[in-house]
């Protein structure tokens with residue numbers, strides 16, 4: 001069997017994705033590798049295929065029990081014999097594992113890092129022919145990564161105790177150079193082949209909304225996904241509780257996750273979500289690591305997170321199966337303050353660091369928060385903004401984010417800018433400097449006690465923007481700061497100051513345009529692919545296939561996406577297979593799944609097409625009913641925009 005045959009036979013895919021083939025080839029040629037690819041890019045295949053093709057066993061070290069269970073179930077479903085060893089096994093399961101492993105049943109063994117240097121496991125490892133040790137989520141070895149796990153440091157010792165050094169392959173989605181160097185150094189990779197693929201996730205739509213009322217906006221957004229799964233991230237436990245409760249009261253099927261819940265409740269809520277018993281997960285950032293649920297169709301951030309790294313990681317949990325999914329951030333200036341408060345607090349509370357280190361961390365965190373805020377207020381393509389942040393230069397706008405899709409209106413704010421800057425100037429002339437809120441209050445003409453006490457109501461710029469909301473004035477100030485026309489200091493109480501470019505605006509030498517949200521991105525332009533996706537996902541056949549998939553999932557007690565991904569179901573709608581051979585052509589269907597499920601799914605498709613004769617697949621060369629409908633659907637979409 002070669003790699004292409006393995007790809008189709010076990011995983012049902014026709015071609016490799018970016019980076020996969022090079023990694024597979026390098027491993028097969030005997031080289032250590034380090035694969036750095038974004039979430040959902042398909043890192044698992046990069047070690048699973050070589051594991052199948054090489055002699056002997058591959059040991060995969062993985063940080064979380066839930067992740068392991070999922071991967072092993074999924075491999076078994078695909079007809080690959082795999083097992084796992086971790087602290088969740090009962091005594092019987094533990095004995096079974098060793099019995100099977102000693103008898104050469106497993107091709108791939110998943111192990112928790114703590115298990116590696118136990119006497120039982122070391123004895124087993126000495127018996128087996130171990131062709132490769134794979135370290136998944138390998139950023140966990142680095143103290144600079146987001147999820148440092150001391151037990152990961154034992155991996156190297158384990159490898160060194162083996163009679164014969166296997167190939168070592170490591171994978172992660174974390175791209176910073178420090179972490180990358182740490183992985184190579186700590187795992188002692190030998191002259192590894194390093195593959196870094198682009199960070200772009202083309203199937204994800206990115207959007208920022210500046211809502212007047214967050215909860216109302218959340219409800220409106222959720223209506224767009226009537227029966228899809230998704231995550232709503234909040235900044236605090238309290239928010240999680242509140243939002244989850246309100247959603248349930250409003251008839252949504254939501255559950256919750258945060259560090260304040262008991263471990264039992266956390267894991268049972270997590271399972272409810274993974275097994276589709278609850279459709280919406282409301283959570284803090286404690287939720288997500290180790291979630292491989294591939295059909296998460298939306299990730300909505302109810303609050304802005306603390307930095308772009310966290311945002312991209314959390315948002316990236318959408319659409320792992322490569323299908324179109326949405327990542328929407330609900331921004332409010334209060335989020336900036338809350339985050340700043342958390343950063344301040346952690347500076348005070350963190351007594352493991354020296355004062356210098358603490359200061360450094362504080363500065364970095366504050367700087368990162370600034371970029372996160374820019375993301376929420378930028379008029380640049382959101383995807384380009386993030387990729388640039390990660391060091392990938394993009395020249396063109398992406399056409400698949402709320403900025404590119406014109407849910408914003410380019411508005412001339414030159415006059416507003418002059419007013420704002422002269423207000424900062426007037427305050428400065430009085431020998432004072434204040435934050436955004438005070439400046440906005442002056443411009444609006446508010447009469448707070450403090451403002452009056454300072455005599456700011458006497459300034460010539462007092463009350464010159466009476467018809468604007470404070471929120472809007474503040475967002476204009478944010479914008480001017482992001483463009484460098486004003487400066488916001490990094491102090492504990494940031495104040496607004498003039499910059500070198502301020503004068504040019506006052507002198508009228510500069511035209512300033514800002515994109516202003518029109519409201520919710522409603523009738524937004526859909527890409528053809530998106531239109532096609534939605535079309536299939538909304539078809540009656542898709543729903544019936546999905547129900548059949550749920551039946552199997554319940555019977556076998558596995559999550560539905562492990563049986564077939566949404567991508568596979570859509571491909572079935574597209575290809576309408578009615579016999580096993582045709583079924584095997586569906587993306588994501590390998591031999592094992594074709595044998596196991598082919599008859600039932602083909603049966604359903606046959607019955608469906610017979611009872612909906614109009615939708616029957618047309619003879620080769622002719623356009624089928626479905627395709628015709630699709631064409632008119634596309635036209636409709638085109639007309640609407």
Ligand code: ADP
Pocket residue numbers: 013014015016017020037038039040041042043044045292294320321322565
């Ligand atoms: P990662 O570990 O990089 O986050 P996974 O290995 O979990 O990603 O894969 C994510 C999804 O991509 C899975 O649903 C998998 O079936 C799919 N996938 C991986 N490789 C391919 C491929 N070559 N063609 C189509 N789908 C793929």
Ligand code: MG
Pocket residue numbers: 043044136
């Ligand atoms: Mg993975």
